[in-house]
Amino acid sequence: MTESSAIQAKGLTKHYGNLEALVDLDLDVSSGEVFGFLGPNGAGKTTAIRTLMDEIRPTAGSASILGLDCHKESVEIRRHLGYLPSDLALYPNLTGKDTLTYFANLRGGVEWSYVEELSERLGADLTKKVGDLSSGNRQKVGLIQAFMNRPQVLIMDEPSNGLDPLVQREFQAMMRESVAQGAAVFLSSHTLSEVQRVADRVGIIRKGHLIAVETVSSLRSKAMRRVELELGSAADATVLESVPGVRDVSVDDRRATLSYDGKMAVLLRTVAEQYDVVDIATQEADLEEIFLTYYRSKEGSG
Amino acid sequence: MLTTVFSKTLLDRWRGMAITVVALASLLLFAMAVYRDIDLSLYTDLPEGFQSLIGIPPDADVAGLAYNAIYNSYGALALGGIAIAMGSAFIAGEERKGTIGMLLGNPVSRSAVLVGKTAAMVLLVTLGGLFLWGSGVLAPQILDVSVEGMHIGAFTLHVAVSALFYGFLALAIGSWTGRTGPAAGVSAGVMVVSFLAVGLLPLVEGWEDLAKAFPWYYLSGSDPLMNGVGWGHIAVLVGLTAGLFVVALVGVNKRDLRSRSVGVSLLDRLRANPATAKVGGWLAGSARVSSIWVKTASEHQGLLFVVSMLMFWFMGVMIGPMYSALDQDLITLGESLPDSMLALFGGGDLSTPEGFYQLESFGMVAPIAIMVVTITMGAKGLSGEEDNRTMGLLLANPVSRSRVVGQKVVAMVLYGLVVGFATFAGVAVGSWLGSLGMAVGNIAAASVLLTLIGLLFGGLALLLSAATGQTRLAIFIPVGAALVFHVINAMAELGDAGWGQLSPFHYYLGSDPLNNGMAWGDAAVLAVLSLTVIALAVPAFQRRDLRQ
Numbered sequence: 001m002t003e004s005s006a007i008q009a010k011g012l013t014k015h016y017g018n019l020e021a022l023v024d025l026d027l028d029v030s031s032g033e034v035f036g037f038l039g040p041n042g043a044g045k046t047t048a049i050r051t052l053m054d055e056i057r058p059t060a061g062s063a064s065i066l067g068l069d070c071h072k073e074s075v076e077i078r079r080h081l082g083y084l085p086s087d088l089a090l091y092p093n094l095t096g097k098d099t100l101t102y103f104a105n106l107r108g109g110v111e112w113s114y115v116e117e118l119s120e121r122l123g124a125d126l127t128k129k130v131g132d133l134s135s136g137n138r139q140k141v142g143l144i145q146a147f148m149n150r151p152q153v154l155i156m157d158e159p160s161n162g163l164d165p166l167v168q169r170e171f172q173a174m175m176r177e178s179v180a181q182g183a184a185v186f187l188s189s190h191t192l193s194e195v196q197r198v199a200d201r202v203g204i205i206r207k208g209h210l211i212a213v214e215t216v217s218s219l220r221s222k223a224m225r226r227v228e229l230e231l232g233s234a235a236d237a238t239v240l241e242s243v244p245g246v247r248d249v250s251v252d253d254r255r256a257t258l259s260y261d262g263k264m265a266v267l268l269r270t271v272a273e274q275y276d277v278v279d280i281a282t283q284e285a286d287l288e289e290i291f292l293t294y295y296r297s298k299e300g301s302g
Numbered sequence: 303m304l305t306t307v308f309s310k311t312l313l314d315r316w317r318g319m320a321i322t323v324v325a326l327a328s329l330l331l332f333a334m335a336v337y338r339d340i341d342l343s344l345y346t347d348l349p350e351g352f353q354s355l356i357g358i359p360p361d362a363d364v365a366g367l368a369y370n371a372i373y374n375s376y377g378a379l380a381l382g383g384i385a386i387a388m389g390s391a392f393i394a395g396e397e398r399k400g401t402i403g404m405l406l407g408n409p410v411s412r413s414a415v416l417v418g419k420t421a422a423m424v425l426l427v428t429l430g431g432l433f434l435w436g437s438g439v440l441a442p443q444i445l446d447v448s449v450e451g452m453h454i455g456a457f458t459l460h461v462a463v464s465a466l467f468y469g470f471l472a473l474a475i476g477s478w479t480g481r482t483g484p485a486a487g488v489s490a491g492v493m494v495v496s497f498l499a500v501g502l503l504p505l506v507e508g509w510e511d512l513a514k515a516f517p518w519y520y521l522s523g524s525d526p527l528m529n530g531v532g533w534g535h536i537a538v539l540v541g542l543t544a545g546l547f548v549v550a551l552v553g554v555n556k557r558d559l560r561s562r563s564v565g566v567s568l569l570d571r572l573r574a575n576p577a578t579a580k581v582g583g584w585l586a587g588s589a590r591v592s593s594i595w596v597k598t599a600s601e602h603q604g605l606l607f608v609v610s611m612l613m614f615w616f617m618g619v620m621i622g623p624m625y626s627a628l629d630q631d632l633i634t635l636g637e638s639l640p641d642s643m644l645a646l647f648g649g650g651d652l653s654t655p656e657g658f659y660q661l662e663s664f665g666m667v668a669p670i671a672i673m674v675v676t677i678t679m680g681a682k683g684l685s686g687e688e689d690n691r692t693m694g695l696l697l698a699n700p701v702s703r704s705r706v707v708g709q710k711v712v713a714m715v716l717y718g719l720v721v722g723f724a725t726f727a728g729v730a731v732g733s734w735l736g737s738l739g740m741a742v743g744n745i746a747a748a749s750v751l752l753t754l755i756g757l758l759f760g761g762l763a764l765l766l767s768a769a770t771g772q773t774r775l776a777i778f779i780p781v782g783a784a785l786v787f788h789v790i791n792a793m794a795e796l797g798d799a800g801w802g803q804l805s806p807f808h809y810y811l812g813s814d815p816l817n818n819g820m821a822w823g824d825a826a827v828l829a830v831l832s833l834t835v836i837a838l839a840v841p842a843f844q845r846r847d848l849r850q
Contacts, residue, residue, distance in 0.1 A: 046850070050848070053697070053698060055693075055694050055847070055848040056847035056848060074702075075700050075701065075702045078697075078700040078701075079700040082698075083698035085695055085698075087691070088695075089691035089692050089695075090692065091690075091692060098591050101591045102591035102597060103699055105591060105592055105593060106593075106696075106699040106700070106701055107699055108700075145695070
């Protein structure tokens with residue numbers, strides 16, 4: 001292992017009968033980075049994570065965390081790991097404090113003052129029974145559990161589920177602090193904006209295949225946006241289509257909507273040369289459009 | 303909507319009923335075949351009191367004995383158990399799962415949900431009863447056994463109506479409390495206590511009429527097999543059942559529904575009170591989460607308490623004085639009984655206190671009681687955490703899968719020992735109170751063998767739980783195996799057949815430990831079998847993909 005490699009997967013594959021849940025996944029996540037694992041529901045994110053966690057065994061391929069084999073040395077790995085499963089379930093009869101005490105005991109103890117600090121930051125109520133908590137408050141207990149042993153590797157499956165925006169921000173700060181101290185964070189999500197806010201690099205997975213691994217900045221530059229223009233005079237679709245990266249143009253008198261994959265400055269310059277721009281609105285393309293972009297580029301190059 | 307609640311309930315529930323009635327029908331066939339081939343005079347020459355004690359009607363013959371042995375005890379208890387499982391899950395179960403809100407988010411009234419579910423229960427129990435009737439008619443024809451003068455239909459009608467009573471009792475309690483635990487527990491308790499009471503009370507002079515206070519009396523009291531439908535008794539059961547349904551309807555409409563939430567236990571109250579907060583907190587919290595086995599044990603402490611108390615008080619302490627109070631004439635008559643006669647009910651020579659304890663306590667109730675604990679813990683230990691989706695998180699800690707299995711085993715073994723000890727202590731105290739003079743060492747030997755047989759079937763449940771992750775499978779297969787092995791052993795002893803050794807139960811009471819003391823060889827067989835199934839659970843669990 002290289003000094004900085006935290007999670008490595010080579011040809012990781014998982015089949016359920018004929019269903020290819022995960023196909024030939026290669027990953028290399030370094031210490032000191034947040035790696036976002038992005039894909040729609042059912043893409044294979046959770047299968048990949050459960051394989052890394054040794055909950056399920058790969059059909060082919062192998063993976064290692066901190067240089068230790070995910071299957072053979074999984075107990076040793078888990079000493080240095082924090083994990084938050086998707087769709088978190090806890091023991092409903094235990095209070096948050098009991099739950100954390102239980103897991104702390106299984107770890108041979110953790111620094112309790114740190115647990116209290118985390119609890120305060122997230123505004124968690126540890127005195128109530130977990131079964132009586134809302135899903136967001138339950139998620140806080142799960143987050144504290146994942147962070148409380150100051151892990152070198154954090155694996156979290158859809159961690160922001162149910163958290164309100166303020167808590168999400170605090171959680172993101174916690175991730176950045178861990179990374180600053182040299183930890184690696186592997187986080188799955190189905191929302192691009194969340195991943196973009198915290199991740200250094202992003203792996204995009206769809207139907208079990210890892211389509212691309214990009215830095216967030218290049219993803220952002222590539223990211224498809226939906227653009228709505230209101231112009232001073234009737235728009236001409238051919239002019240708009242002449243800009244490289246513009247697709248799916250539709251024109252309705254002085255209104256035009258289009259998909260754009262490129263630098264905004266280039267588009268604006270071209271449009272401003274021809275028209276008086278009255279108003280402009282852009283929004284992030286949804287995941288499916290980004291996948292299409294990647295598929296197109298893959299097909300184009302291959 | 304009514305039909306969909308109805309049909310969904312049917313679809314959810316038909317398997318358990320189907321498996322049960324098919325098993326009962328097979329056992330009936332088996333029992334009838336064995337009875338056909340042995341000399342029945344040992345039964346028919348018995349005084350009436352004895353016959354009522356072991357639940358056989360006067361002048362019973364091959365078929366009558368088989369119907370009573372299989373349908374009247376196992377069958378009625380199993381059907382009642384299924385009805386209780388349904389009744390307690392209908393309203394309270396949906397509340398526990400947190401699905402009642404969504405269900406009632408549809409344009410359907412609470413009454414309609416209750417009626418739809420209840421109708422499914424009635425239909426399933428009716429179909430189960432009809433199947434038992436059909437197989438009860440078919441079995442003697444296959445085996446060429448005479449059933450002249452017997453009313454099999456009337457008999458199964460009594461069994462089914464009685465089962466419905468307990469199901470509706472669970473429904474009513476669940477509808478009023480929203481809790482499945484009390485609904486199932488109280489109803490099962492009422493069923494078992496009344497089953498025992500109706501068997502035992504008539505033996506004590508002057509107490510015969512007390513049996514009428516227990517619902518089981520209206521199942522068998524009129525001897526429907528020989529006398530046809532006892533309409534008066536059926537009317538009592540139907541009336542009570544209808545009353546319980548009204549109670550359930552009122553309860554479910556009147557009450558605030560519980561959201562998915564957890565109950566408040568005594569420990570929680572201790573914890574909430576500042577004066578006792580420290581002790582309560584320790585007991586409810588820090589103590590029970592100190593390790594996996596302690597936490598596992600704490601989850602089943604209620605079950606352990608109930609079962610241990612049942613074994614200690616009802617099956618132990620109370621039997622001693624009751625034996626002393628029994629009609630002495632009845633007891634002396636027992637000296638002429640052949641050893642094998644009572645095998646089906648656990649065996650035992652009634653002329654001795656040892657034999658009486660064996661029949662009433664060790665024979666059937668004690669193995670059932672300990673297996674309720676060990677099979678529950680074995681089955682839920684691993685797949686239960688998968689059902690609750692907590693296994694992934696548990697295994698995210700630096701603990702190996704084999705250690706998790708080991709810790710679950712520790713909890714199960716400990717609880718098996720507690721039930722075994724409670725039985726031992728209860729019987730020892732009962733013997734002392736009744737001045738029966740039973741050897742304490744022998745009581746201990748029988749209790750150790752009891753613990754071992756409990757751990758064997760609990761271990762089997764653990765193995766299935768580890769290998770499949772399916773809790774239902776891990777419960778049903780050991781329960782079914784125990785039932786089949788128990789009957790095989792009993793039948794083999796009746797016919798003096800050697801194949802009884804194939805049944806683990808042979809190694810439990812086969813050596814008559816209450817009279818002869820510890821059979822170390824038998825204990826070793828049970829211990830080795832238990833260790834084997836438990837040891838197999840480790841690789842089975844290590845190899846498998848966890849369920850999500």
